Amino acid sequence: xxxxVLSLGKRSYEIHAANASLDRLGAIIHRHHxxxxxxxxxxSNVAPLFADNARHSLEEAGYNVSLHVIDAGEASKSLPCVExxxxxxxxxxxxxxxxxxxxxxxxxxxxxxxxxxxxxxxxPFVQVPTTVMAQVDSSVGGKTAVNISAGKNLVGAFHQxxxxxxxxxxxxxxxxxxxxxxxxxxxxxxxxxxxxxxSEFAGLSREIELGFSxxxxxxxxxxxxxxxxxxxxxxxxxERETTGVRAFLNFGHTIGHGIEASLPYGALLHGxxxxxxxRSALALSERRAGLAHAESLRILRVLHELGLPLTLPxxxxxxxxxxxxxxDKKFRGGAIRFVxxxxxxxxxxxxxxxxxxxxxxxxxxxxxxxV
Amino acid sequence: xxxxVLSLGKRSYEIHAANASLDRLGAIIHRHHxxxxxxxxxxSNVAPLFADNARHSLEEAGYNVSLHVIDAGEASKSLPCVExxxxxxxxxxxxxxxxxxxxxxxxxxxxxxxxxxxxxxxxPFVQVPTTVMAQVDSSVGGKTAVNISAGKNLVGAFHQxxxxxxxxxxxxxxxxxxxxxxxxxxxxxxxxxxxxxxSEFAGLSREIELGFSxxxxxxxxxxxxxxxxxxxxxxxxxERETTGVRAFLNFGHTIGHGIEASLPYGALLHGxxxxxxxRSALALSERRAGLAHAESLRILRVLHELGLPLTLPxxxxxxxxxxxxxxDKKFRGGAIRFVxxxxxxxxxxxxxxxxxxxxxxxxxxxxxxxV
Numbered sequence: 001x002x003x004x005v006l007s008l009g010k011r012s013y014e015i016h017a018a019n020a021s022l023d024r025l026g027a028i029i030h031r032h033h034x035x036x037x038x039x040x041x042x043x044s045n046v047a048p049l050f051a052d053n054a055r056h057s058l059e060e061a062g063y064n065v066s067l068h069v070i071d072a073g074e075a076s077k078s079l080p081c082v083e084x085x086x087x088x089x090x091x092x093x094x095x096x097x098x099x100x101x102x103x104x105x106x107x108x109x110x111x112x113x114x115x116x117x118x119x120x121x122x123x124p125f126v127q128v129p130t131t132v133m134a135q136v137d138s139s140v141g142g143k144t145a146v147n148i149s150a151g152k153n154l155v156g157a158f159h160q161x162x163x164x165x166x167x168x169x170x171x172x173x174x175x176x177x178x179x180x181x182x183x184x185x186x187x188x189x190x191x192x193x194x195x196x197x198x199s200e201f202a203g204l205s206r207e208i209e210l211g212f213s214x215x216x217x218x219x220x221x222x223x224x225x226x227x228x229x230x231x232x233x234x235x236x237x238x239e240r241e242t243t244g245v246r247a248f249l250n251f252g253h254t255i256g257h258g259i260e261a262s263l264p265y266g267a268l269l270h271g272x273x274x275x276x277x278x279r280s281a282l283a284l285s286e287r288r289a290g291l292a293h294a295e296s297l298r299i300l301r302v303l304h305e306l307g308l309p310l311t312l313p314x315x316x317x318x319x320x321x322x323x324x325x326x327x328d329k330k331f332r333g334g335a336i337r338f339v340x341x342x343x344x345x346x347x348x349x350x351x352x353x354x355x356x357x358x359x360x361x362x363x364x365x366x367x368x369x370x371v
Numbered sequence: 372x373x374x375x376v377l378s379l380g381k382r383s384y385e386i387h388a389a390n391a392s393l394d395r396l397g398a399i400i401h402r403h404h405x406x407x408x409x410x411x412x413x414x415s416n417v418a419p420l421f422a423d424n425a426r427h428s429l430e431e432a433g434y435n436v437s438l439h440v441i442d443a444g445e446a447s448k449s450l451p452c453v454e455x456x457x458x459x460x461x462x463x464x465x466x467x468x469x470x471x472x473x474x475x476x477x478x479x480x481x482x483x484x485x486x487x488x489x490x491x492x493x494x495p496f497v498q499v500p501t502t503v504m505a506q507v508d509s510s511v512g513g514k515t516a517v518n519i520s521a522g523k524n525l526v527g528a529f530h531q532x533x534x535x536x537x538x539x540x541x542x543x544x545x546x547x548x549x550x551x552x553x554x555x556x557x558x559x560x561x562x563x564x565x566x567x568x569x570s571e572f573a574g575l576s577r578e579i580e581l582g583f584s585x586x587x588x589x590x591x592x593x594x595x596x597x598x599x600x601x602x603x604x605x606x607x608x609x610e611r612e613t614t615g616v617r618a619f620l621n622f623g624h625t626i627g628h629g630i631e632a633s634l635p636y637g638a639l640l641h642g643x644x645x646x647x648x649x650r651s652a653l654a655l656s657e658r659r660a661g662l663a664h665a666e667s668l669r670i671l672r673v674l675h676e677l678g679l680p681l682t683l684p685x686x687x688x689x690x691x692x693x694x695x696x697x698x699d700k701k702f703r704g705g706a707i708r709f710v711x712x713x714x715x716x717x718x719x720x721x722x723x724x725x726x727x728x729x730x731x732x733x734x735x736x737x738x739x740x741x742v
Contacts, residue, residue, distance in 0.1 A: 079450045082526065083519050090521035118489075121516065121527045122611075145492065148454050150461035155453065156492040157528060240493075 132182020503553025
């Protein structure tokens with residue numbers, strides 16, 4: 001099965017991608033010499049689908065397992081939920097010798113990961129992501145966090161998983177819109193490091209509505225592995241986002257976050273906001289980093305084919321997006337630090353994007369339909 | 372001024388001890404090249420005494436400072452207080468480029484330290500401990516945590532401070548009982564690594580009730596530095612308590628925690644419970660590790676002279692202490708892992724303490740007055 005190694009010295013780990021790997025989860029974890037009791041954390045959407053399967057597999061491999069089901073949804077990424085989960089872990093007798101298995105999408109991974117980072121000051125955990133977004137992005141890299149009223153992901157920890165197990169067959173249960181939004185991050189990875197991969201997405205896009213064909217399913221493990229490897233290489237270079245390399249992963253996210261923050265939660269999915277953010281970032285890249293218009297267009301077409309939005313929903317004001325985008329950014333001498341593409345596969349951290357540039361790049365989403 | 376270096380590669384830091392160092396806090400921090408805005412965190416007891424002083428010193432050194440005052444007391448070591456503090460930090464515009472200054476005793480250090488470990492997934496912090504307990508023990512070593520209803524310190528992080536600044540003159544404001552309880556940890560450090568230091572405590576004990584003399588104040592920085600250096604050397608050897616060396620710091624704490632857990636919170640101070648726990652541990656050391664009775668007696672006399680308790684308060688049942696002591700311990704083949712002394716300065720991790728041994732060592736605290 002395709003295996004990526006993320007090398008971070010003592011914190012190195014493997015990322016496995018294989019169909020039906022969930023059925024062999026216990027054996028895979030056991031092969032990685034994980035000891036102690038297992039706390040299986042999942043949410044109310046995923047539990048009915050995969051919890052029994054995961055639990056049995058762990059038990060067959062000899063693990064003593066407790067199951068912890070959080071409410072599905074972003075509201076569970078909170079400190080009260082951390083306290084609730086930690087209390088449950090204690091009630092089940094888990095201590096520093098136990099480990100957590102996070103089975104689910106980004107919310108489960110972030111919450112269970114933060115619980116693993118802090119329970120007894122840190123215990124190991126295994127990521128078993130069940131959405132495209134989690135499989136190629138959030139399960140890898142060690143960022144865990146919860147939200148507080150003052151902001152998203154404001155309280156968290158860097159805590160690398162001990163292992164990531166990706167089972168692409170879990171994607172078959174997802175609504176098409178959730179698959180599409182995850183693909184936005186795949187396109188982002190391809191755009192910043194592996195432009196040849198862009199051509200792979202055309203085939204997928206036709207199948208999102210109906211479900212992936214058997215032929216596609218067979219290709220998915222390798223494709224997901226190749227995609228997540230892009231993130232793995234970047235995390236290796238800059239684990240804690242200090243050198244600037246990891247910032248490349250924010251391509252499309254600066255304005256994307258501004259758009260998300262301008263809307264009631266859930267009006268747009270994260271990946272949908274990132275798709276819009278990438279359109280703006282591509283326009284800025286043409287203006288400030290010399291990206292060829294044809295290359296920009298090629299990436300936009302892929303997003304469009306994947307069913308991702310490229311224009312702002314009704315009722316959202318450009319002014320609000322600009323405010324929210326600037327809220328967590330520092331303008332230095334009138335310019336903002338921004339990830340742009342010189343060419344597909346060649347991101348740069350630009351210091352040349354002005355407030356006027358930004359306004360134009362957001363207005364574009366309002367005024368120019370993409371066809 | 373006496374300076375200890377705690378060497379942990381990239382996480383190394385200095386521990387300064389000097390009278391009136393609080394007045395030069397800003398300059399000392401500045402000399403350590405700390406950049407960004409400062410969030411000064413303290414509690415409602417310490418704020419009226421030292422917050423202005425610390426703040427002015429930081430501002431004089433050019434730092435932009437916000438002040439955050441938590442309620443004094445153990446109840447503030449909670450996740451809701453972490454959320455409140457993080458929200459205040461965000462409201463004051465602090466981001467990943469800011470740092471925290473924790474000014475106070477163990478509660479402030481643990482809460483502010485955990486906030487520093489998790490705000491934006493980790494920002495630097497400076498410990499400015501103002502109790503004996505915090506100066507020689509809790510401010511050093513990177514253990515931060517909060518309590519949840521299921522247990523004390525169950526949610527936390529290892530997050531080493533960037534600097535520790537000890538000002539012994541802050542001790543002048545403490546009630547004698549609080550000074551004494553901190554001395555229990557000093558005696559523990561001396562007992563496990565530096566028995567010659569035991570003779571230094573006799574002089575101190577006579578001054579605790581009336582306040583330290585000028586001559587004593589002049590000696591304190593060097594004595595505190597020598598004492599905290601014991602902990603620093605142990606943390607260097609075993610930062611995350613994985614090899615067993617850091618477990619030596621638990622001398623007196625196994626039964627001590629059991630006693631604390633048997634009483635309503637605050638009935639005994641932590642250091643007082645540790646004093647009782649050390650008496651039991653010394654008895655066990657005589658029985659199971661060959662500690663000479665005269666050596667045991669020497670350490671007990673020091674604790675007694677420092678005004679620390681060596682017999683259980685009325686109304687506490689031996690049975691309860693035994694239950695609470697065993698609650699977080701695993702008996703393997705009928706024996707518990709226990710830190711004993713072969714001789715002063717020579718701790719061992721023993722696997723030979725039985726449940727009967729334990730009962731006898733706790734009953735001793737009930738039945739045999741120390742005179």
